[in-house]
Amino acid sequence: MAIKTAEQMAGEQREISVAEFFEKNRHLLGFDNPMKALLITVKEMVDNSLDACQEAGIMPEIKVKLKIINEDRIKISVEDNGPGIMKEQMPRIFGKLLYGSKFYKMQQSRGQQGIGVSAALLYSQLTTGKATLVRSRTAANKPVHEMTIRIDTMKNEPIILNNITYDKTFNDHGTYIEMEIEGKYRKGDRSVDEYMKETAISNPFAKFTYYVDSEKIIYPRLIDKLPIEAKSIKPHPYGVELGIFERMAKNTKAKSVLSFITNDFCRVGSGTAKAVLKMAKVSPNNKPNHLDHQEIEKILKGLQKSKIMNPPTNCLSPIGEQVLEKAVQKDLKTEFQAAITRPPSVYRGMPFLIEVCIGYGGELNPKGTAQIMRFANRVPLLYQASSCAVTKAVQSIAWGQYHVEHQGNNPTGPLVIAVHMASVWIPYTSESKEALEPYPEISKEIRLAIQDCARKLKSYLAGKKRRQLDAKRKGLFEKYLPTVADALADLSEENNAMILKSLEVIVKKEKIEGEDIDDAGEAEEIREETNE
Amino acid sequence: MKILTTLEKLKKFGKKLTNEAKIGKNPNIDIPVRSLANVVFDKKAGMVKMGNAVGKRYLFNVAHIRKFVQTLEVATTAKELLRVNKHLNLREVYYRVKRTLPGTDINIVDEQTETNKAIEDLELITGVPREQLHINADKEGVAAGKVVILDKGDTINWSKLGSGGWSVPSNVENIKFKDVDAKFIIYLEKMATWERLHEDRIWEKLNCIIIASRGQSTRGIRRLLQRLSTEHNLPIYVLVDGDPWGIYIYSVLKYGSISLAHMAETLVIPKAKYLGLSADDIEKYGLKKNIIKFKDVDIKRLKQMQEYDWFKDDKAWQRQFKKWKDIGGKVELAALTSRGISFISDTYIPEKIKKKDWLE
Numbered sequence: 001m002a003i004k005t006a007e008q009m010a011g012e013q014r015e016i017s018v019a020e021f022f023e024k025n026r027h028l029l030g031f032d033n034p035m036k037a038l039l040i041t042v043k044e045m046v047d048n049s050l051d052a053c054q055e056a057g058i059m060p061e062i063k064v065k066l067k068i069i070n071e072d073r074i075k076i077s078v079e080d081n082g083p084g085i086m087k088e089q090m091p092r093i094f095g096k097l098l099y100g101s102k103f104y105k106m107q108q109s110r111g112q113q114g115i116g117v118s119a120a121l122l123y124s125q126l127t128t129g130k131a132t133l134v135r136s137r138t139a140a141n142k143p144v145h146e147m148t149i150r151i152d153t154m155k156n157e158p159i160i161l162n163n164i165t166y167d168k169t170f171n172d173h174g175t176y177i178e179m180e181i182e183g184k185y186r187k188g189d190r191s192v193d194e195y196m197k198e199t200a201i202s203n204p205f206a207k208f209t210y211y212v213d214s215e216k217i218i219y220p221r222l223i224d225k226l227p228i229e230a231k232s233i234k235p236h237p238y239g240v241e242l243g244i245f246e247r248m249a250k251n252t253k254a255k256s257v258l259s260f261i262t263n264d265f266c267r268v269g270s271g272t273a274k275a276v277l278k279m280a281k282v283s284p285n286n287k288p289n290h291l292d293h294q295e296i297e298k299i300l301k302g303l304q305k306s307k308i309m310n311p312p313t314n315c316l317s318p319i320g321e322q323v324l325e326k327a328v329q330k331d332l333k334t335e336f337q338a339a340i341t342r343p344p345s346v347y348r349g350m351p352f353l354i355e356v357c358i359g360y361g362g363e364l365n366p367k368g369t370a371q372i373m374r375f376a377n378r379v380p381l382l383y384q385a386s387s388c389a390v391t392k393a394v395q396s397i398a399w400g401q402y403h404v405e406h407q408g409n410n411p412t413g414p415l416v417i418a419v420h421m422a423s424v425w426i427p428y429t430s431e432s433k434e435a436l437e438p439y440p441e442i443s444k445e446i447r448l449a450i451q452d453c454a455r456k457l458k459s460y461l462a463g464k465k466r467r468q469l470d471a472k473r474k475g476l477f478e479k480y481l482p483t484v485a486d487a488l489a490d491l492s493e494e495n496n497a498m499i500l501k502s503l504e505v506i507v508k509k510e511k512i513e514g515e516d517i518d519d520a521g522e523a524e525e526i527r528e529e530t531n532e
Numbered sequence: 533m534k535i536l537t538t539l540e541k542l543k544k545f546g547k548k549l550t551n552e553a554k555i556g557k558n559p560n561i562d563i564p565v566r567s568l569a570n571v572v573f574d575k576k577a578g579m580v581k582m583g584n585a586v587g588k589r590y591l592f593n594v595a596h597i598r599k600f601v602q603t604l605e606v607a608t609t610a611k612e613l614l615r616v617n618k619h620l621n622l623r624e625v626y627y628r629v630k631r632t633l634p635g636t637d638i639n640i641v642d643e644q645t646e647t648n649k650a651i652e653d654l655e656l657i658t659g660v661p662r663e664q665l666h667i668n669a670d671k672e673g674v675a676a677g678k679v680v681i682l683d684k685g686d687t688i689n690w691s692k693l694g695s696g697g698w699s700v701p702s703n704v705e706n707i708k709f710k711d712v713d714a715k716f717i718i719y720l721e722k723m724a725t726w727e728r729l730h731e732d733r734i735w736e737k738l739n740c741i742i743i744a745s746r747g748q749s750t751r752g753i754r755r756l757l758q759r760l761s762t763e764h765n766l767p768i769y770v771l772v773d774g775d776p777w778g779i780y781i782y783s784v785l786k787y788g789s790i791s792l793a794h795m796a797e798t799l800v801i802p803k804a805k806y807l808g809l810s811a812d813d814i815e816k817y818g819l820k821k822n823i824i825k826f827k828d829v830d831i832k833r834l835k836q837m838q839e840y841d842w843f844k845d846d847k848a849w850q851r852q853f854k855k856w857k858d859i860g861g862k863v864e865l866a867a868l869t870s871r872g873i874s875f876i877s878d879t880y881i882p883e884k885i886k887k888k889d890w891l892e
Contacts, residue, residue, distance in 0.1 A: 473594050479636045480597055487604035488553070491546020491611060502553040506592060509556070 018097045019153040022122060030383070030432030031123050034072050035190070038183030039382065040432075041076055041123065042066075042192050044116035045177055047379055049080035050203055051110050052175070054226055056083035060206035066192065068185055068213055073128070077178040084138035084173045087145045094121050094134055094177075095149045095158020106424040107232035108317055110379050120179065122151050127182035131161050140172035185212065190382040197331060198373050198380035202319060202420060204327040222330055223323055230317040233424060234266040236310075237303035239349025245300045249288045257291065258284035261299065267309040276302035313344030313351045316422045319378065324357040324418070332416055334359035338456035342449050347441040352423035354442070356449035358457050359416040369407070370394075370415035374436070376426040381434055388429070389438035390419045393446035402454040403461045417453075419446055477507045538665065541658045542611045549591070549604075559591040561603065564656050564794065571793045573841035579800040580788035580842075602641055602650040603657070605629040610654065613666035621668045621702065622648055656794055662751070663703045673700030673753040674723065676730050677741030678713040690741070697730060700743070704756045709763060713739070717760060717768045718807070718881070720744035721781050725771065725865055725876070732877035738885075741766070748781055751792070754799045757785065767803045769890065771881070774809030775826075775862030776833040779852075782806045787842050806891040807884055809863050811855035817871060817880070823861035830862065848891055 022029065031037045042064060053060035058081060067075040085093060097118045121132045131148040148161040170176070187193055196210045200219035205226050208219040240248075254260035261273045277284050280298035282291065291299070319327075324339040339357035346352070364371070374381040374390045385391045394417055395409035405413045427437040436442065485500035492499075549559040563586065564570065570583040589596045589603075609628050613620060620628060626644040633640065641647055655662055662668075676697040679690040683701070687710065690698045701707075718740055720726045726744030729735070735742050741760065745753045761768050770785060772778030786804040788796040814820055826834075834853060843849045856862075868876045884890060 476594060477592055477597065479633050479638060480601055483633055483640070484591065484601060484604065487601070487608050488546055488550050490608045491542055491604070492550040493543060493546070494550050499550055499553060502550075502556070503591075506553065506556055506558065 017154055017156040019122060019151050019156040022097065022119060023126060023153055026119075026123060026126070028431050029119050030434065031119070034182055034184040035186050036383065037123060037127075037181060038066075038074055038076070038185060039190065039192055039195055041120040041179070041181055041183070042078070043195060043379070044120045045076070045078040046195075046199060047110040048117050049078060049082055049175070050199075050206060050378070052082035053080060053206070054229070057226060058082060058173075059221065059224070059226065060203070061209075062206060063209045063211070064192075064196065065211040066185060066213070069180070072182055072184055073180065074183045074185060075178065075180045076183075077176065079171070079174065079176040081171050081174040084142075084175055085134075085136045086138060087136075090134055090136060090145065090147055091149055091158035091160050094118055094132060095151050095160075097122065097151070097156055106235055106315075108230035108315065108377050108422050108424055110377050117177070118151065120181070121149065122153070124179040124181045125150055128180045130180045132177065132179040135170065135176040137170050137173055144170045195380055195382060198375070198382075199378075201324075201327040201331050201373070201418065202375045202378040202380065204319075204323055204330075219331070222327055227317045227319070230422075230424075231315045233311055233315045233351070234264060236267060236346075236349030237261075237265050237300070237306075237308060238346075239425070240265070240300065242297060242300055246293070246296050249291055249296055252288050254288055256284060257282055257286045257288050257299070260288040261303065265303075266311050268303065272303075272306050272308060276306060310346045311349060311351045313346075313353070315424055316344050316351060316353050318353055318355055318422055319420055321355070321357075324355060324420070328357050328359040328416065328418060332359055333363035334416065335361035336457065336460045338453045338460075340449050340452045342445050345441055345445050347427070347439045350423055350425045350427075352421060352442065352445075354445040354449045355420040355422070356446070356453050357418045358450070358453035359418070360457055360460070361414045364414035364416055366414040368412060370404075370411040370413060370417060373416060373418040375418065375420040376428070376433070376436060377422055378420070379433075381436070383432070384429065384435040388435035389443050390421075390436060390446055392438050393419075393443050393450060396443075396447060397450055397454065399454070402458040404454065404457065417450060419450070421446075474507055478504075481507070538658070538660050539611065539614050541660060542607055542614075545607060545657060553591075558593075559600075561589045561600065561653075561657060562586050563589055563653055566652070566656075566791055566793070568790055571790050573787070575841075577796075577800075578787065578802045578842075579796045580790065580793050581796050582793040599646075599650065599653075602629065602646055603653050605640055606647060606650040606654050610665040610667060617666075619666045619668050621670050622651070623670065625651065625667055652791060661795065661798075663705060668702035669750045669752055671699060671702050671752075672750050673743065673745045673756070674698065674726055675700055675741065675743040675756070676726075677717075677735040678711075678739070679709065679741055680711040682708040682710055691735070695727075695730065697726070700745075700753055700756055702750070702752045704752050704759065707756075707759075709760070712741075712760070712764045712766075714741045714764075714766060715739050716885075717741045717743060717757065717766050719749070719757060719768055719770050719785065719804075721747060721749075721770075721772045721778060722865070728874075729877055729881075732874050734877045734881065737877075738882060747777075749785060751795075751799065754785065754801070757804075758799060758801050761801050761803050767805060768801055769805050769807035769881075769885065771865065772806075772808035773862060773864045774811070774813065774856075775864075776830050776837060776856075778808045778862075779806070779837060780833065782808065783837065783840070783842070787840075807881070809865060810889075810891060811852050811859060814859065814863055817868065819863050819867050819870070822863055822867035822870065823859065824863070825861045831857070852891065 030040045046062060046064060049062050050060055061081045063079040065077045069075055094117060124130060124132055131150045133148050135144060135146040137144045143165045145165055147163045150159040150161060152159050196208060200208055204222035207221040210217045248264060249260060252260045252264055254263055257277060258273055262268050262270050274284060276299060279302050280295060282295050282299060318341045321339040321341050325337045328334055328337045337357055337359040341355045342353055344351050344353040372391060372394055374388055399406040399411040404411045404415060421436060427439060429435040429437050481500060481503050485496055485503060488499050489496035552559040564582055565585040565587045570585040571580050572583050574581045589600050591597060591600050606625065606629060609625055623644060626641065626647040629647050630641050632638065651662055651667055674697040675690055677690050681688050688698060723744050723746060726742055729742050743757065757768055760766055770782040772781050782804060785801050788800045792799060834856060837843055838853045868880055
């Protein structure tokens with residue numbers, strides 16, 4: 001074999017497109033097995049629909065259909081009543097990876113990196129060879145656009161196969177997507193069924209209709225108000241990594257370094273900025289895109305060492321305690337539920353808040369381990385539970401203290417623990433976005449929230465036990481009463497009926513004096529061997 | 533007049549509870565606590581006496597109601613007995629009270645021990661001894677010796693009753709001792725041993741009285757022994773098996789028991805002496821082969837007794853307990869038969885008494 005020259009080698013080296021990279025590393029985005037691939041595909045599509053509706057101020061109505069073609073082929077379609085997509089945008093949204101509006105935004109939203117739906121499309125294309133159908137309309141007086149799209153994996157560019165405009169019946173506005181993938185439909189903990197159920201809980205303002213072949217489940221809308229729109233915020237210096245900081249410096253519109261760090265970040269005042277620049281020996285008037293690597297590093301380090309106020313927290317949109325309780329009660333048919341929305345907190349310069357709802361009893365499975373539901377910006381997380389901050393927090397709690405049965409560290413019984421993290425940036429443990437990184441601030445908030453709900457559960461359980469005991473106790477007393485009345489009448493030589501009536505009055509009382517005295521007054525008598 | 537007084541006490545008891553019910557109070561009874569924690573050993577008097585702890589028993593309390601009702605039921609039974617002037621024994625009272633609450637599956641009592649306890653409670657509540665409530669223990673005793681008594685107008689001579697002896701009634705309160713010719717009393721825990729001694733006419737030979745019961749002595753027997761001992765100044769030798777239960781029989785006779793601490797004065801016999809087999813007797817009488825291994829309960833009982841206030845500081849007894857523990861088994865009196873049919877009467881008893889080989 002001939003030895004290659006540097007030139008020859010250079011000729012063989014080429015840029016690998018994102019699409020091509022994904023083709024070879026699809027597991028990185030979670031498409032590692034057919035069951036999970038199905039879930040991720042549905043999830044990306046539904047998340048997009050919900051985000052779009054919410055952004056446009058529309059009460060979402062979403063139809064999800066799974067058609068099982070054979071054991072490992074499934075046709076998926078998702079239809080929404082969202083704002084629709086402009087004709088020109090359609091191929092780019094679906095046919096180009098890393099295209100989206102969310103990538104540079106610090107905003108609480110479902111998807112975070114814009115890799116979602118186009119990745120699903122690519123997966124469909126890779127496993128079935130089929131193109132994806134997209135149909136959309138932006139308003140009642142506008143036509144319906146329909147196209148079938150593929151991705152050119154080498155160029156990461158969309159290929160439009162069929163592009164028609166028609167006025168068939170369609171929603172006044174909305175989008176319909178249909179694709180076929182290699183996937184497996186299963187029931188259980190990490191299924192699409194579970195995803196739909198949990199999504200309905202975290203998005204109670206949406207109506208979902210979910211079909212598997214001809215079977216249909218409707219999740220009705222539980223509240224008639226969209227959540228408050230989550231505002232986007234500028235990055236906080238504590239949470240910015242060097243690479244991103246450097247890129248921001250290159251791309252900023254600011255004319256001076258001083259204006260760059262005071263305007264492009266939140267909570268950086270000019271006093272702090274000047275002090276940091278002085279320490280870094282950088283003139284405030286330098287152009288940011290002229291900074292060298294060392295200067296940039298010094299500035300960032302200086303900023304991160306300075307005392308800077310926490311970022312604003314009005315950028316977070318919680319589900320809300322009452323809404324969460326209602327959703328858990330309606331969707332899971334629990335007999336008791338308690339929720340809390342914790343005040344916002346901050347990890348690494350990122351504002352976040354934790355909400356927890358604990359549901360108990362009713363139609364929940366009374367046996368086995370309690371169900372833990374994890375949500376990140378309203379999206380259910382179904383995989384990698386064991387490495388998630390939520391699971392760890394649940395297991396760190398001494399459930400016995402709250403009268404909850406447990407096996408080892410895991411609570412058991414008819415119990416559901418739903419935990420929602422809302423943040424402008426969700427710290428996932430991996431790119432497939434399945435588990436929350438247990439940063440100390442986050443773990444602490446989750447724990448506090450769970451404990452708060454658990455305390456409410458404890459008092460409910462205690463009350464329930466007391467009521468049951470009370471009923472039992474009163475039942476017992478009533479059984480004895482006639483006999484007691486007979487004996488007392490005999491001893492006191494008074495009227496039997498009168499005594500019985502007095503006793504019955506006492507039993508009906510809410511609280512009976514001396515009733516709660518336990519058996520301590522009657523210490524265990526020593527049994528003696530006696531013939532007496 | 534006496535019967536009326538007891539009846540009145542029962543009525544007063546019923547009135548108190550009825551009045552509480554009428555004003556909406558939870559009817560309750562004060563009962564002195566009968567447990568080890570509430571008895572004190574009165575060193576001077578040499579007996580176990582009741583402490584001052586009083587427990588309240590409420591009608592409307594899940595943990596109390598059963599006992600409460602049992603006490604009421606026993607009280608009405610006593611009232612009925614007093615009215616018709618008849619007596620029942622403990623077993624009969626149990627059956628009189630035992631029934632199921634109408635329309636339920638709850639039994640008022642399940643076991644006789646429950647009514648027995650309720651009767652003791654009633655004694656404490658009313659301050660009237662069981663016998664005066666017309667409730668008797670089962671008859672379980674026999675006596676022989678040179679004693680003449682008067683019982684319900686009959687004169688009975690204990691030395692002229694053939695092989696059966698005098699059968700001790702459950703209530704000995706009204707018995708009069710006309711003539712007592714004895715130097716001491718031998719108390720036996722087994723009828724078989726009594727028959728042995730009676731056949732050997734030991735009471736004639738040693739000029740004593742022999743009385744036996746079965747196991748732990750009944751109240752009637754204890755009262756009889758106490759009266760004989762105090763009224764005629766006679767020592768009592770307690771002849772029992774060499775085991776924890778035998779020692780406990782002696783302990784109850786001499787110092788009293790926890791459950792009857794409230795009646796200590798009328799039952800305790802300070803002149804009782806332990807003449808049963810001691811740990812030293814095994815070697816002395818060559819009974820090694822007849823040792824029966826202790827069970828766990830035996831060892832537990834032994835340990836409990838070791839801690840009793842009246843044994844705690846007694847060196848002789850502590851030595852015995854330790855020795856028994858080392859031996860690890862018990863020896864029955866009947867084992868003495870291995871030395872001869874009448875060895876117990878001819879040798880064991882006279883020798884021990886002569887040598888003052890007893891424990892106190």
